[in-house]
Amino acid sequence: MKPRCAACKKRITKGEPDLVLCRMDPDNPMRASVRLVYHVRCQGTALERAAATPALWHMTHRYIEAEAN
Numbered sequence: 156m157k158p159r160c161a162a163c164k165k166r167i168t169k170g171e172p173d174l175v176l177c178r179m180d181p182d183n184p185m186r187a188s189v190r191l192v193y194h195v196r197c198q199g200t201a202l203e204r205a206a207a208t209p210a211l212w213h214m215t216h217r218y219i220e221a222e223a224n
């Protein structure tokens with residue numbers, strides 16, 4: 156499955172840096188209940204989404220591995 160940016164809906168190409176925004180489950184803080192992927196350039200939208208409940212969101216930068224495609 157090709158990841159798509161949750162902000163602009165465009166595909167995130169492999170080798171392009173991306174952001175993973177995880178919303179932790181309030182009932183089980185060790186589990187992510189929502190997982191969204193964004194372009195690094197769409198970080199503003201990601202931060203806006205997390206702003207309402209910042210304690211629940213975890214943001215990580217990563218590169219998509221070539222073999223994941």
Ligand SMILES: [Zn+2]
Nearest residue numbers: 160163194197
């Ligand atoms: Zn984007």
